Amino acid sequence: MSLHPTLQPYADAWTHSIEAISALVQPLVEADWNRRTPCPGWSVRDIVSHVMGLDSEMLGDPRPIHALPRDLFHVTNEHQRYMEMQVDVRRHHTAPEITSELEYMIIRRNRQLRNENRLPTATVRGPLGTELTLAESMRRHAFAVWAHEQDLRAALGVPGNLDSPGAYVARDVLLAELPRVVADDAQAPRSSAVVFDVSGPVEFLRTVRVDIQGRGTLETSPALGPAASLALDWETYVRLACGRITPEAAGDRVKTDGDPELAAAILRHFTVTP
Known part of the structure; x- marks a missing residue:
């Protein structure tokens, strides 16, 4: 079996956005990784780490065992603490380490999507132990990765892809x-x-x-x-x-x-x- 037609637009949107993110960050010098983004408290490195953390969880990888610092002013609730874990654990990784992990993650997720044979109504695990359908999980993920692509573009001064497949997923999610x-x-x-x-x-x-x-x-x-x-x-x-x-x-x-x-x-x- 191949990916269900209902899920294909979300897979296409994710693929387009993640490849755009990869192309954006591959040529960056070390200083660019520390640029501030529109996300409070997050740098370019943090955004990429967050996206990789999201994909890691889509793959079913175990979450890192890590203690967050107490001085993260932008972390004010349980959802933010949950999301910050994947970011902070990578905060001191070098640019080559981040880009290598990103490329490997893309390979693994593409393989997962090629082999995905579950129905859109299948129940999967979401953040903080929530349960949702596979369709909703992929829809939210495609939206999140596109939104973070836009964060990176704003930080790096490289506008674009406001009408990409992810943009139309974002439109429907926001509406x-x-x-x-x-x-x-x-x-x-x-x-x-x-x-x-x-x-x-x-x-x-x-x-x-x-x-x-x-x-x-x-x-x-x-x-x-x-x-x-x-x-x-x-x-x-x-x-x-x-x-x-x-x-x-x-x-x-x-x-x-x-x-x-x-x-x-x-x-x-x-x-x-x-």
């Missing part, structure tokens, strides 16, 4: 969170609608409708007379949704209309990644 952001977090009024108009390499128009019970649903049809509307470019959308910039830092790249308090509340709660 799925919009009803919660609008209806639950921002507390949009019942029987109202909020429109998001996103331009750029990945463009879309989406409406979140809030019903009389206060439940939000995502629709592709535009709304007449929405309570609020937000217009922004795709890169800004991603950076806000992934917590890479604040609404204040986005500045005039976000145009709002309608209820200003509702628009501000949505932007305050726009970050949906852990």
Whole structure:
């Protein structure tokens, strides 16, 4: 058996992003590995270490036995502590050690994907002992690796791949969170609608409708007379949704209309990644 067709887009997105990451970091000099990225507390080296840690767990490798330092200001909750373990254990690795491990990891993961014959509904282990379907695991992983590719590009000043296969996986992952952001977090009024108009390499128009019970649903049809509307470019959308910039830092790249308090509340709660 070969990879299930439902899973193939996620495998393709991961492959595209991980190869892009490899190409980005292979020529770096040692100093470039220490550049800051948009992820708080993480350097280029840390991002690559994190990505390798994610793939290591997808392979079923045992997690490292390692004690985290107590002075990591950016680690404030259990999820962050979990993710930091794979990063901190590699923090003193040299550039050749990191790139060699990355290349070997890519070979192993490609082999795993070629031999993957489980159904998308198969249950697999996720972070912190959670359980999820194989499809959801691969979907989240493809999104994470693409997002971190963008972190590396921002740190290294090499923009690109905003419309790659991973970008479209990211779009769907982030859009799925919009009803919660609008209806639950921002507390949009019942029987109202909020429109998001996103331009750029990945463009879309989406409406979140809030019903009389206060439940939000995502629709592709535009709304007449929405309570609020937000217009922004795709890169800004991603950076806000992934917590890479604040609404204040986005500045005039976000145009709002309608209820200003509702628009501000949505932007305050726009970050949906852990």
